[in-house]
Amino acid sequence: MLRYLEAVRHGETPVNAAGANPAVARPYLPDSEVFLTERGERQATDVGRRFAALPENELPDLVLCSPYPRARRTWELAVAELRSAPEFRIDDRLHDRDRGRFRVLSQARARLLHPDEAAAEDRDPLGYRPPEGESFRDVADRVGAVVTELLDTGPERVLIVAHDAVVLMLRQVLEHLPDAEILALAERGLAGNGSVTSWQRDPRTGFRLLAYDDRTHLTS
Template identity: 40%
Template sequence: MTSRLVLVRHGESEGNVAATRAERSGASLVGIATRDADTPLSARGEDQARALGDHLAGLPPEDAPEVVWCSPYVRARRTAALALGSAGLDLPTVVDERLRDRELGVLDGLTSHGVAERFPDEAARRDHLGKMYYRPPGGESWADVALRLRSVVGDLVRAEPDRRVLVVCHDAVIWLLRYVCEQMTEDRLMAEVDARSVRNASVTVLVGGPRLWRAESVDDVAHLAGHDAAVTEHPGQGDD
């Protein structure tokens, strides 16, 4: 069975920077022209990805990843490519669309201010249903994402027996991979979400499997400071 899942959020993206700036200024729109799937890393995000690679290069052989599973979004694929290049690793890579970020439907590109202004009924419905079960029109709830991730975990365990897998993806995806793999309740998941975020290029390690995993480390960014890369904290757009 797969023995170790190393979950990595992509490095800081131009979308992260724009969304944080827009939220702080009270703007309605994030203001970025690319599709979410095509949004690139920022310069700091590229530095973070290289620092991640330096970290991977320094791992003992028994902890080093043997294969990569990656979101198809540009920011995740670029993070994986830069990290592997910096580490000097040539690993087989599986790009799987089920690891993509949560889809926001009609709320895509809006800040929390924009949602309140343009879709007040949706804002009220989100408050009533909560993060786990609110599905924006044309988008996904967290529960929807968890459903597709259950199939990813099953396929991954079958495809990568006794291998250590690096998974490069997104903050909500990492939370929900933990929810699935650690068999969390909704209450436990939301308590952890309220207590911390998943920072850019952070490392979360799950061990055990195939049905029940445990977190060996969560949201670890020590490797960034150790390699002079900035630590950045950008909550996912639309997940407040």
């Protein structure tokens, strides 16, 4: 029975390092081509060392990973630090939010070039879908389906390696946070690269947040 769930955001990528400058016109690469920076690789190694320092009985029994290379590479580097590798699965439902036709632009650039879409997003930040894309509620639905399966058939300790949108919507799904609180979390800043967020589950009362966006293990 699932009792402990952790989520790691992948290490830094060139897109993350570039920041949110709306003047940047360089198209983003497809998600299948976004890899870690050198700093991102160091962060992934730091994640592995964090887990390697735990007692054997506190290591994950199962790792579920986004299909995107930046997440897969994060776990590849992390698991190299462990004495033994837990069961590993790719789960396509853990990919980052699909921004549709805007996926080749930074979010800031897309808002600058498409003010009508920016206005629609401002009216409903969690429900807004960019053209041919998905909303944060869509992310919550697929993440919620993963959690439901884990509750029914999962092992005791599970680690998810994915993206900031996945971590954010895990908080809503697991903690039943209202939309206003989710938006406030996003406003303060999403989970950072290489961060760890963790929850403990009581079968009677549900999930309790233990740590959000913990980066104390990172050396860079």
